[in-house]
Amino acid sequence: MKRNILYIILATGLMQSACQKDFLDRKPLDAYSNSSLWTSQADALAALNGCFKDWEGDYALLYMDAVSDNMYSQYPWEGYTDYGSGAITPANTNASSRWSYTVVQKCNWFLENIENTPMDGTLKERYKSEARFLRAYQYFIMSQLYGDVPLVKNTITTEVANTIARTPVAEVRKFIKDELAAIATILPVSYTGSDVGHITQGAALSLRARVELFDKNYADCIADCKKVMGLGYELFPNYQNLFRIQNENNKEVILDVQYKENDYANSDIGIMPSSSFGGWGSLDPTQALVDAYETKTGKTIDDPTSGYDDKDPYNNRDPRLTATIVCPGQMYEGAFYNSIESSSGDYYNGDNNSKTGYIPKKFTSNLSDFADMWNTGLNMIVIRYAEVLLTYAEAQIESGVIDNSVYDAIDAIRTRAGMPVVNRTVYNTVDKMRTLVRRERRVELALEGLRWYDVQRWKIGSAVRSGTVYGTKLGTVDAANGKLTLAGNHVVVEQRTFQDNRDYLWPVPQKERDINKNLTQNAGY
Structure with missing residues (x-):
């Protein structure tokens, strides 16, 4: 059920001034004074909904994979092309900056004022915990992308905001983890009715486990994953349908927008x-992502015994490939997708068409689900149970503990997708299991905005995000049956660079440093 309290007019109005473009987006009070606002539970709920506005969004979740080797963003004005290519500078970050204190300041203001509201004490503590989660989430995003960021725990004046320095990332991360641990004891396990979509105990613990994994705190990560694994979440039985609007808020979803x-x-x-479907072809899956999917035998395509056929490359593959990406010759929206012939409306070199020849399918497997694909009610998943299982498996592997629970976690994800269980005679060492779990994360979570964070923490940027970005081979598609005839080399999409001493962090936007002279810049920028 959709939360029926989504961002109502009151919430939007009272938080409007928190959208200023100055450094900390100060003073989130506009048409309402504190004395007139905090008079009822409904007021507090409206203010909390204002905190939810802009905490995360479909745009950022979708485009983050273009910062990695999974996707190519072909339109620079959409904000992510230069991050992916390595051409980003402090001056051209405006369209995609995640350096934002709007949500932080809203949540600080909320937490400082809700105590004045006459309402049920238990519900008040829940509302406060949700605001603390949203603030912690924003600090997770900023500290992950920028490293040191100012840690602001209360509302501050414009004068103070314009002089505040960056806080060491270790202190910010400790604050995040401490907050999430504290609120996990307060938040409920689940909701019903109009409360569905609010922050749960599982969301707090799952985000904490994510942060712990990224920070290599494996023992704590394992402990938190086990707590989540005991809360009743399940894998949705059909991978492709998991992302359709009629199945949202299912038992696999832990946190969504x-x-x-x-x-x-x-x-x-x-x-x-792409264009023939009324789209823009903005986000284009890469050949490198396509090649990451195993064959149905459970072997990688570079294994001569895998059954891979480079003349029919999308057949006999992990079903998650064609559930995630529309490949040439694949049936899509009533016809066989054809991006490899110049006579086709979806030709890779045409306007508003994918420059790799591949388009995303994960969220668009049935365009008929939407009366208007530019105006939908499709929730965007931020954390789901499959990620928790993979987080648990990775933390165990990196701890050197590969027991049945690790294989079981990975097997559950693979078998749900129609893949065989892990071959335990092959994957029987830490190095081999590390390779496996990293590949599973990539293909299972593809296009969900997490790949860059994996590249970042595994320090594989030079290996995977530099050099030539390729797309499909060209050829023909038989319109009657989708049969492919491929020839020549893969299309060349882009040349990328990656500097190890710079590109694992984003540049602090220059406009922020122009306002606040005490903000330092990340190395290399």
Whole structure:
């Protein structure tokens, strides 16, 4: 059920001044004074909904994979092309900056004022915990992308905001983890009715486990994953249908951004299909991502015994490939997708068509689900149970403990997708299991905005995000049956560079440093 309290007019209005473009987006009070606002539970709920606005969004979740080797963003004005290519500078970050204190300041203001509201004490503590989660999440994003960031725990004046320095990342991360641990004891396990979509105990513990994994705190990560694994989450039985609007809020979803058609719409589904479907072809899966999927035998395509056929490369593959990506010759929206012939409306070199020849399918497997793909109610998943299982498996592997629980976690994900269980005679060492779990994370979570963080923490940027980005081979598609005839080399999409001493962090936006002279810049920028 859609949360029926989504960002109502009161919440939008009272938080409007928190959208200023100055450094900390100060003073989130506009038409309402504290004395007139905090008079009822409904007021507190409206203010909490204002905190939810802009905490995360479909745009950032979709485009983050273009910072990695999974995707190519072909339109620089959409904000992510230069991050992916290595051409980003402090001056050209405006369209995609995640350096934002809007949510932080809203949450600080909320936490400082809700105590004045006459309402049920237990519910008040829950509301406070949700605001603390949203603040912690924003600090997770900023500290992951920028490293040191100012840690602001209360509302501050414009004068103070414009002089505050960056806080060491270790202190920021400790704050995040401490907050999440504290609120996990307060938040409920689940909700019903109009409360569905609010922050749960599982969300707090799962985000904490994610942070712990990224920070290599494996013992704590394992402990938190086990707590989540005991809360009743399940893998949705059908991988492709997991991402369809009629199946949202299912038992695999731990945290998502809730959207509602017309009122608070997910307006970016249309960026993914190509021109003949009315889309823009903005985000283009790469050949490197396509090649990461195993064959149905459970072997990688470079294994001569895998059954891979480079003349029919999308056949006999992990079903998650064609559930995630529309490949040439694949049936899609009533016809065989053809991006490899110049006579086709979806030809890779045409306007508003994918420059790799591949388009995303994960969120658009059935365009008929939407009356208007630019105005949808499709929720965007932020954390789901499959990620927790993979997080648990990776933390165990990196701890040197490979027991049945590790294989079982990975097997559950693979078998749900229609793949064989892990061959334990082959994957029987830490190095081999590390390779496996990293590949599983990539293909299972592809296009969900997490790949860059994996590249970042594994320090594989030079290996995977430099050099030539390739797309499909060209050829023909038989319109009657989808049969491919491929020839020549893969299309060349882009040349990328990666500097190890610079590109694992984003540059602090120059506009922020122009306002606040005490903000230092990350190395190399």
